Amino acid sequence: MNRQASIYDANLDICGANYEPLTPLSFIERTAAVFPDRLAVVHGPVRRNWAETYARTRRLASALSKRGIGKNDTVAIVASNIPEMFEAHFGVPMAGAVLNTINTRLDAEAIAFILDHGEARTVLVDAEFAAVVKAALELSHIPDRLVVDIEDPTFPSDMRIGALTFDELLSEGDAEFAGLWPTDEWDALSLNYTSGTTGNPKGVVYHHRGAHLNALAQVQSWDMPRHSVYLWTLPMFHCNGWCFPWAIAANAGTAVCMRHVRAEQVFDLIADEKVTHFCGAPIVLNMLTQRADLKRFTHAVKVMTAGASPPSAVIAAMEGMGIEVTHVYGLTEVYGPAVVCAWKPEWDALPADQRARLKARQGVANGALAGLMVADPETLHAVPADGLTIGEIFLRGNNVMRGYLKNPAATVAAFRRGWFASGDLGVMHPDGYVELKDRLKDIIISGGENISSVEVEDVLYRHPAILEAAVVARPDPKWGETPCAFVAVKPGQLENAQDIIDFCRGHMAHFKAPKTVIFGDLPKTSTGKIQKFVLREKAKDLGSGLL
Numbered sequence: 221m222n223r224q225a226s227i228y229d230a231n232l233d234i235c236g237a238n239y240e241p242l243t244p245l246s247f248i249e250r251t252a253a254v255f256p257d258r259l260a261v262v263h264g265p266v267r268r269n270w271a272e273t274y275a276r277t278r279r280l281a282s283a284l285s286k287r288g289i290g291k292n293d294t295v296a297i298v299a300s301n302i303p304e305m306f307e308a309h310f311g312v313p314m315a316g317a318v319l320n321t322i323n324t325r326l327d328a329e330a331i332a333f334i335l336d337h338g339e340a341r342t343v344l345v346d347a348e349f350a351a352v353v354k355a356a357l358e359l360s361h362i363p364d365r366l367v368v369d370i371e372d373p374t375f376p377s378d379m380r381i382g383a384l385t386f387d388e389l390l391s392e393g394d395a396e397f398a399g400l401w402p403t404d405e406w407d408a409l410s411l412n413y414t415s416g417t418t419g420n421p422k423g424v425v426y427h428h429r430g431a432h433l434n435a436l437a438q439v440q441s442w443d444m445p446r447h448s449v450y451l452w453t454l455p456m457f458h459c460n461g462w463c464f465p466w467a468i469a470a471n472a473g474t475a476v477c478m479r480h481v482r483a484e485q486v487f488d489l490i491a492d493e494k495v496t497h498f499c500g501a502p503i504v505l506n507m508l509t510q511r512a513d514l515k516r517f518t519h520a521v522k523v524m525t526a527g528a529s530p531p532s533a534v535i536a537a538m539e540g541m542g543i544e545v546t547h548v549y550g551l552t553e554v555y556g557p558a559v560v561c562a563w564k565p566e567w568d569a570l571p572a573d574q575r576a577r578l579k580a581r582q583g584v585a586n587g588a589l590a591g592l593m594v595a596d597p598e599t600l601h602a603v604p605a606d607g608l609t610i611g612e613i614f615l616r617g618n619n620v621m622r623g624y625l626k627n628p629a630a631t632v633a634a635f636r637r638g639w640f641a642s643g644d645l646g647v648m649h650p651d652g653y654v655e656l657k658d659r660l661k662d663i664i665i666s667g668g669e670n671i672s673s674v675e676v677e678d679v680l681y682r683h684p685a686i687l688e689a690a691v692v693a694r695p696d697p698k699w700g701e702t703p704c705a706f707v708a709v710k711p712g713q714l715e716n717a718q719d720i721i722d723f724c725r726g727h728m729a730h731f732k733a734p735k736t737v738i739f740g741d742l743p744k745t746s747t748g749k750i751q752k753f754v755l756r757e758k759a760k761d762l763g764s765g766l767l
Contacts, residue, residue, distance in 0.1 A: 241405035243428040244435050244466035248274055248310050251472045258447065261303045262493055263477035264374040270472070273307065279393030280311030281400070284342065286392060287366060291316035291400060294338045294411060298322045298331065298353050299346035300479045301452035301461075304370045304386050308344060309456070309465035313409050313428070316400035317342075320411040321457040324348075325669065327729045328355035330421070334413050335360050338423055338625065342366040344386065347377035348479070354381045374479055405429035410460050411625060414552035414670060423625030424552045426460070430588070434555040434619040435466035437587035441560040442524060442546060444497060448473040451489055453481050454499035458668065459556030462499060462524075483511035491517040499524045501668025502534060502700045505545070509537040524548055526557055526668075536576040549582035549656060551642060552670075553634065555619045558589045559654060581655040582646065590617030591639070594648040600637055605648040610657055613646045614639040664693040664701050671732045676703050679727045680734075683720055685713035688742050690750045691734065694759040704759045705734035708741055715739040736762065 240246075251258075252274035260273040268276075289295060295312045297319070299305040305321070312319040320338050322331055324346075335343065335356060343365055345353045350369065357367065367382035368389050402409075405428045413421035438444075450468050452475060454461055468475050476493050478485060481504060489495055496519070505525055522544045535545045548557035561583035567575060585592040594611040595602045603611035620640045623631035634641055643663075646656045664671040673691040680689035687710045694704035709715055717737035724733035738758070743751040 241402050241407075241428060242432040243313075243402050243405060244409070244431045244463075244469070245310060245314055245399070245401060245428075246432070247435065247466055247469035248277065251469050255447075255472045258472055259474045261306060261475050261477065263303050263372075266303055266373065268303070273303075274310075275395040276390060277307050277310035277314060278397045278399065279390040279395050280307060281314035282393030282395075282397035283389045283391075284312070284315040284317060284393075285397070285400065287342075289315055289317050289342055289366075292408060293317045293342075294320050294340040295342045295344070296320040296322055296335055296338065296340035297344040297346075298324055298349045299344065299370055299456075300324060300348060300372075300375075301454075301456050301477050302346065302370070302372050302374075302479060303475075303477060304344065304346075304372075305456045306452075306465055306475050306477065309410075309460060310469070314397075314399040314401070316402075318408045318411050318425075319460070320413075321460060322413070323457050323669075324455070325729050325731055326352075328352050328359060330729065331356035332359035333420055334423075335365075336362055337420075338411050338413075340365065342368065343382075344368045344370055345382060346370045346375075347372060347379060348375050350377065350379045350381050357381070372479070402428045405432070406622070408622065412457075412459055412552050422627055422630055425622040425625055426555060427622055430555055430619045430621075431460070431463055431466055433588040434558070434586075435463040435470055437589075437619070438463055438467040438557070439471055440587045441548070441557075441562070442497065442522060444471050444473070446472055448496045449476060449494055450474065451476045451486065451493070451495040451498035452478055453486060453504055454501075454668075459550070459552050462526075462550075462556035464499065481507075483507050484514055487511070487514040487516065490521060494519060495521060497522050497524070499526075501525065501665075503667040503698060505534050505538050506698055508543075509534060509541070512537070512541055515541055518542075520544070522546060524557070526550065533576070535579050536572050539572070539576070545579055547579050547581065547583065548586075549654070551644075553621045553640060553642075554589070554615055555621075558586055558615060558617070558619050559583050559592060560586045561653065581649070581653050583653050585615075585617070586619075588617060588619040589615060591615065592654060593639075594646050594654060597641065600639065603648060605650050605652065607647050607649040607655070610645050610647055613642040613644045613654060613656070615642060616640060664691070664703050666696070666701050666703070666731060667699045669731055671703055673703070675728070676705070676724065676732055676734065679724050680705055680707060680720070682727065683723050685709050685716075686720070688750070690742055690752060690755055692752055692756045692759050694736055694762055696735070702735040703732065704736040704738065704755075704762065706738045706740070706742055706755050706758070709739065738762075 256271035260270040369382040370386045410426045547561040549559040550557040597612040603609040676691045688708040693701040743754040
């Protein structure tokens with residue numbers, strides 16, 4: 221049926237006066253104008269207000285532009301949670317470029333792959349990671365990159381691998397640079413790599429619209445009051461810090477940086493800087509509960525957690541310290557947290573253990589997500605909301621990625637009939653809250669880091685003594701999960717678990733290596749396929765001390 225033009229179709233067009241592409245860059249522009257003297261960044265001896273921070277981001281954008289970096293050029297950064305990492309989230313896209321934050325725990329081979337696959341023209345390098353980046357650059361197939369050394373007063377180092385320092389680069393820029401803002405809110409903003417279920421990571425492309433809306437959704441989901449003080453316990457390389465660099469700017473808050481997450485420093489910064497909010501994987505929560513004796517703050521504090529589902533006991537212990545826990549769920553493909561366990565006031569009167577169990581659920585769609593369902597992965601028919609029937613979790617909305625960079629097959633597989641297929645299994649409760657149960661993808665979430673079981677298995681099969689191998693997650697009270705390898709050795713070979721662990725550590729990032737090795741024949745189907753569900757049950761028994 222042809223739609224006839226209505227009175228609302230005539231002379232009511234988009235123009236410069238009534239439409240502006242959404243971008244998170246607008247947050248820092250406004251905050252610097254309205255609250256220029258408010259404290260923006262704290263890092264050791266460094267304390268900068270929003271006017272100073274905005275000027276530095278404009279200098280960065282200007283300097284990159286002068287060096288030929290422009291629209292859709294990739295600028296990579298390997299850095300801890302330091303001010304320069306925070307500033308790059310604004311300065312790089314302000315030049316029209318795409319920011320690629322790289323996991324600092326990766327080995328040189330993985331970093332080299334990311335640099336080449338993302339075609340990074342510039343690499344900003346924190347001194348702490350200069351050695352591994354230098355090795356990655358030697359493995360890289362793209363020559364003549366601009367490499368910039370980031371100097372940090374909290375990590376003195378004489379190692380330099382770049383052509384100039386970050387501050388020297390800023391000195392080339394103009395603090396009044398207007399910036400190359402997106403002409404289309406669908407323009408690429410950032411590139412984040414996720415392990416997925418294959419050896420090589422996939423490049424997830426974010427757009428300005430999604431980051432803008434998800435940053436605001438974070439502020440809304442957490443009821444963040446203006447001028448909140450946020451502690452960077454969550455790596456900014458994770459999904460652009462779950463969009464919190466931009467959320468902090470929207471909130472006119474303060475970013476309290478920290479290079480390494482240590483319980484004593486976390487508690488000290490919370491007390492000294494009057495921190496109101498921080499994020500972290502369950503391992504961070506568990507670490508703090510183990511050192512509750514260090515707590516010396518008395519003001520209200522909130523923590524947002526995701527990754528492997530936090531045990532209800534850990535949630536209860538955190539809240540026993542006066543830290544309110546908000547549980548969220550998401551993936552790199554949905555800008556980090558897109559689902560939140562929104563708390564209802566009527567739950568306040570419940571016993572502590574019941575409240576903790578409710579908070580352990582993943583929850584409902586945040587303000588930027590248009591749809592969330594648990595459905596049959598083949599038919600996409602929603603499962604009954606009975607809290608029992610398991611299906612795959614599907615999401616859709618503005619905070620879903622554009623797709624995987626240079627990987628159309630993976631992009632097509634991820635999008636099904638207007639939905640993003642998470643690969644995670646869960647149930648829908650009668651009240652509309654989702655609870656994660658298992659994973660279709662064999663991803664292990666250890667300390668908030670995604671580990672591909674396929675990647676670990678690939679390394680195991682390189683060991684000369686191993687005949688067969690399979691890797692699954694083993695529950696761990698500290699890390700949430702750790703890789704557990706089930707292996708069968710070749711005839712005549714010794715069963716030496718430490719040798720296998722050391723071999724893996726020598727061929728991949730240490731956090732990906734198995735923490736446990738179990739020897740014996742692997743269970744298989746009649747067609748010879750390894751039955752991982754059997755191994756997962758064995759690993760769970762190991763975790764609970766039954767084997």
